[in-house]
Amino acid sequence: MIKQQTYYFNISVSLAAKAKDIAQLVKMRLSLLVVFSSAMGYLYASQLAVNATELLGLIVGGFLITGASNAFNQVYEKRTDAIMKRTENRPIASGKMSALEGAIWGVFMGVIGIISLIEFTNELCALFATFSLILYAFLYTPFKRISRISVYIGAIPGAMPFLLGWVAFTGVFNLEAGLLFLIQFVWQLPHTWSIAWLLKEDYKKVGIKMMPTNWIKPKIDAFVTLFASVLLLFCCLLPFIAGYINYIGLLTTLILGAYFIFKSWKLYKTCNLKDAKSVLMGSIVFLPLVQIGYVIDKIVF
Numbered sequence: 001m002i003k004q005q006t007y008y009f010n011i012s013v014s015l016a017a018k019a020k021d022i023a024q025l026v027k028m029r030l031s032l033l034v035v036f037s038s039a040m041g042y043l044y045a046s047q048l049a050v051n052a053t054e055l056l057g058l059i060v061g062g063f064l065i066t067g068a069s070n071a072f073n074q075v076y077e078k079r080t081d082a083i084m085k086r087t088e089n090r091p092i093a094s095g096k097m098s099a100l101e102g103a104i105w106g107v108f109m110g111v112i113g114i115i116s117l118i119e120f121t122n123e124l125c126a127l128f129a130t131f132s133l134i135l136y137a138f139l140y141t142p143f144k145r146i147s148r149i150s151v152y153i154g155a156i157p158g159a160m161p162f163l164l165g166w167v168a169f170t171g172v173f174n175l176e177a178g179l180l181f182l183i184q185f186v187w188q189l190p191h192t193w194s195i196a197w198l199l200k201e202d203y204k205k206v207g208i209k210m211m212p213t214n215w216i217k218p219k220i221d222a223f224v225t226l227f228a229s230v231l232l233l234f235c236c237l238l239p240f241i242a243g244y245i246n247y248i249g250l251l252t253t254l255i256l257g258a259y260f261i262f263k264s265w266k267l268y269k270t271c272n273l274k275d276a277k278s279v280l281m282g283s284i285v286f287l288p289l290v291q292i293g294y295v296i297d298k299i300v301f
Contacts, residue, residue: 021091025074025102026067026109033288034161038062040291041165041180047298051169057120058168062161064113065129069157071106072137075099080145084202106137121168128164132157145207148214151192158192159185162291176244179235184287186235189228190264191283193221197267197276222268225279229264233257236290245294246301252293260286 042055074081074092081093091097110133117126136157143150163181167173196203196210203210212224236253239245263282267275 017096021097022105024089024091025071025097025105026063027070031063031066031070034066035059035063036288037161037184037291038165038168040288040295041162042169043165043295044162044180044291044298045166045169054120054168057116058125058165061113061116061120061126062129062164064109064116065133068106068108068110068113069133069136071102071109072133073141075102075106076137076141080206080208083205084199086199086202117168122171124171124173125164125168128160128167132160132164145209148209148212151189151210154192155185155188158188159183175242176239179239179242179244182238183232183235183290186228186232187283187287190225190232190260190279191287193225193228194267194276194280194283197221198273198280218271219268222264222271226261226264226268229257229261229279232286233261239294245297247297248300249294249297252290252297256286256290256293 038058039055042058043050074090077087078092078099081087081090087093092099092102114126114130117129136154140150140154140157143153159181162184163173163177166177166180170177193211200215202208204215211221213220215221233253236257237250240250240253260279260282263275263279267279269275
């Protein structure tokens, strides 16, 4: 009896450890943020006229494709991940999972995710999601050690979630959808650069090129981050100018935009890690609240 109990306990421990490894492989928190953004895009487009099956298909498919992108990313970067302090405990980098297993999980999640989007949303949504996966895993990931242009390449798949929600409901791509994409694309820039500020030493170890001057001129790096924050506010105003949102969306954008620009201004003044972290946290607050404001605006008006 004791041996049997020990056997079942060991299985439970092994399953829990495997579940933890898979959660790290898909970058659970990041994947959930992507799903949230997609859901907001769907609610924005539908104005709460929700098709539950369609929304669930978007959430499941979007989560799996994001997970697949992150799995392929970790397979490719297993050596550099093992060197950097922030990523050394990832399952493939630490040896808890083989690169082959990670790739198998990536293929499995990618295929099921694409099928889910085709079956429960539409072909255009699945096409955008597939393009995003390919761009992130097979172009952005290797390009990070080649050129600073990688930031702009990575911003394309990073900007897809809000757009995917729109396309999942409407089945079309138009000017309004393009503006939703543009907002999240520009948001990616100060968000990514603030992360690069904090991970400067790790990135230098492995030759990742992300900052505008690659940390050679921090003042210019900070200025470009500030400029991107100002540009972000302007992009967020475009849906109002075009007549797609009304005053709730406008007020939300102005308040959060001013807040985020202030954070970036402080970084420009000090160029220190504390204010870089403040910009990062500001970006994490900014995007979901703007998206929620847009959804509320659509419902009210």
